[in-house]
Amino acid sequence: MNPKRKQRLIIVLFIVFGAAIAVGLVMYALNQNINLFYSPTDIVEGKAPEGTRIRAGGMVVEGSVNRDQQSLQVEFGMTDYANNVTVVYNGILPDLFREGQGIVAQGQMNSEGVFEAVEVLAKHDENYMPPEVADALERAGQMPEQIRAKEAGQQ
Amino acid sequence: MAEKKWMPRWFYQLASPRWCYQITGKLLPIFAVAALILLVGGTAWALIYAPADYQQGNSFRIIYIHVPSAILAQSCYMMMAVAGAIGLIWKMKVADMVAKACAPIGASIAILALATGAIWGKPTWGAWWVWDARLTSMLILLFLYLGVIALNSAIESEQTAAQATAVLALVGLVNIPIIKYSVDWWNTLHQPATFTLTERPAMAMEMWLPLLVMVIGFYCFFAVVMMLRLRNEIIQRERRSSWVRELISG
Numbered sequence: 001m002n003p004k005r006k007q008r009l010i011i012v013l014f015i016v017f018g019a020a021i022a023v024g025l026v027m028y029a030l031n032q033n034i035n036l037f038y039s040p041t042d043i044v045e046g047k048a049p050e051g052t053r054i055r056a057g058g059m060v061v062e063g064s065v066n067r068d069q070q071s072l073q074v075e076f077g078m079t080d081y082a083n084n085v086t087v088v089y090n091g092i093l094p095d096l097f098r099e100g101q102g103i104v105a106q107g108q109m110n111s112e113g114v115f116e117a118v119e120v121l122a123k124h125d126e127n128y129m130p131p132e133v134a135d136a137l138e139r140a141g142q143m144p145e146q147i148r149a150k151e152a153g154q155q
Numbered sequence: 156m157a158e159k160k161w162m163p164r165w166f167y168q169l170a171s172p173r174w175c176y177q178i179t180g181k182l183l184p185i186f187a188v189a190a191l192i193l194l195v196g197g198t199a200w201a202l203i204y205a206p207a208d209y210q211q212g213n214s215f216r217i218i219y220i221h222v223p224s225a226i227l228a229q230s231c232y233m234m235m236a237v238a239g240a241i242g243l244i245w246k247m248k249v250a251d252m253v254a255k256a257c258a259p260i261g262a263s264i265a266i267l268a269l270a271t272g273a274i275w276g277k278p279t280w281g282a283w284w285v286w287d288a289r290l291t292s293m294l295i296l297l298f299l300y301l302g303v304i305a306l307n308s309a310i311e312s313e314q315t316a317a318q319a320t321a322v323l324a325l326v327g328l329v330n331i332p333i334i335k336y337s338v339d340w341w342n343t344l345h346q347p348a349t350f351t352l353t354e355r356p357a358m359a360m361e362m363w364l365p366l367l368v369m370v371i372g373f374y375c376f377f378a379v380v381m382m383l384r385l386r387n388e389i390i391q392r393e394r395r396s397s398w399v400r401e402l403i404s405g
Binding site for chain 2: 008023036037039057095098104119120122125127128130131133
């Protein structure tokens with residue numbers, strides 16, 4: 001390669017790696033702000049800011065969903081398999097909201113340590129399968145969330 | 156002293172607009188037929204024969220447009236940046252033309268990925284848009300494409316325009332790994348990758364195969380549109396050369 005091209009190649013590499021390092025440092029500094037939500041552990045350990053609106057994400061605890069008979073009020077537990085947070089929400093839940101499924105809720109911690117959500121979004125995972133396969137896996141205790149729960153329990 | 160050739164012969168042949176025009180003329184019908192078969196077949200397979208998802212039912216089928224377009228938007232950007240770099244280093248005109256041809260295609264595909272994602276997000280997540288790392292970095296990709304298009308058309312001189320856009324494209328290249336790993340590095344609402352070639356897919360085989368067909372079909376479609384734009388660009392820039400004149404008077 002002639003010296004001129006080599007010089008231009010070095011400039012191109014400099015642009016690419018320079019930009020990568022700059023952006024990398026910015027993102028490292030802003031790491032917490034890029035996370036969409038805090039986990040229940042973050043909230044319990046006090047890493048999440050209090051008295052301001054935050055997003056919290058985790059799995060809906062099996063058997064914890066409690067619907068009010070008179071209103072849209074719903075109460076459920078949210079877990080990351082290490083800590084739990086109770087969430088109350090007054091509104092319509094997305095179709096994919098289920099026990100054992102991931103959700104991201106926007107809201108605020110109140111003085112009793114309950115998370116008052118103003119918005120609840122369903123977070124689904126990367127697994128897709130036909131219903132029959134899901135049934136078969138369910139029977140064998142091999143559903144993705146069950147596996148995850150098991151793994152989290154072992155840690 | 157003759158310069159040592161350290162790249163394969165075809166690389167230097169690519170530098171000739173005329174050779175490029177001829178070879179794309181031969182490749183074009185092959186890719187067009189492949190794209191037609193794969194996209195029609197893949198769509199039918201995806202919409203009619205693939206089973207519904209156990210949780211999302213039929214609404215998951217938008218994955219067959221969303222995932223291929225998202226993958227392609229990123230591949231197209233990489234191609235644009237690499238072509239820009241080759242144009243910068245080797246001063247290869249054809250590489251500049253390839254980079255210029257890529258930008259509007261990539262922008263359209265990125266819009267398609269974002270739009271299908273929003274349409275999918277409403278019924279599944281409960282929101283059209285969330286400012287999580289994956290969605291935001293994908294939006295930045297669209298803005299990078301728009302920036303490249305605007306910069307290219309703002310500069311009169313073709314050579315200067317190509318250099319400026321190549322530098323912008325190279326700076327924006329850092330966004331590609333961010334898009335890819337955003338779902339692993341940060342907490343996002345967007346789920347991790349379903350479609351991978353390196354690991355066992357997180358999807359039943361009868362759902363994954365039509366997705367694979369659609370991804371390859373999207374790549375073939377991209378090749379067709381890309382070559383059409385490239386040929387158009389070659390003819391336009393080489394309009395004063397004798398071979399183009401012969402071709403036109405033909």
